[in-house]
Amino acid sequence: MECTTIKxxxxxxxxxxxxxxxxxxxxxxxxxxxxxxxxxxxQATGNFCQLYADPASKWVFGRCNxxxxxxxxxxxxxxxxxxxxxxxxxxxxGV
Numbered sequence: 001m002e003c004t005t006i007k008x009x010x011x012x013x014x015x016x017x018x019x020x021x022x023x024x025x026x027x028x029x030x031x032x033x034x035x036x037x038x039x040x041x042x043q044a045t046g047n048f049c050q051l052y053a054d055p056a057s058k059w060v061f062g063r064c065n066x067x068x069x070x071x072x073x074x075x076x077x078x079x080x081x082x083x084x085x086x087x088x089x090x091x092x093x094g095v
Contacts, residue, residue, distance in 0.1 A: 003027075006045050014053060027053040034059075038068035 001015035002008070006026050014022040029046040030037075039050045049055040051066055058064040063072065 007041070007043050007048055010041070010043075010050075022053045028056060031056045031059065033070075034064070034067070036069035037064075037066075039066060 001012065001017075003010050003012040003015050003020070005015075005020045012020075012027075014020050014027075020026050027048050030040050030049055034040055034047075034049060034055050037049075040047050041050055052058055055064070058066075063070050
């Protein structure tokens with residue numbers, strides 16, 4: 001159904017015949033961590049997430065899993081070297 005409360009004209013899963021069924025009766029605006037995300041839409045009443053009605057709850061335990069602007073920091077794993085094999089390799093190359 002189309003939203004009639006905060007985001008008029010957009011398709012919303014929380015809209016029922018009796019109104020918005022989300023907790024509080026309306027979607028919550030985005031938080032500072034969401035700024036720059038590709039899923040943020042600008043409405044007349046503010047900025048809202050296209051995917052979640054309460055975007056702040058997605059950032060409670062870390063990064064939002066749909067954040068398009070936040071890149072995860074992948075730590076390069078240090079390759080473990082077996083000292084026995086390394087010494088054998090060095091002996092083979094020296095001969």
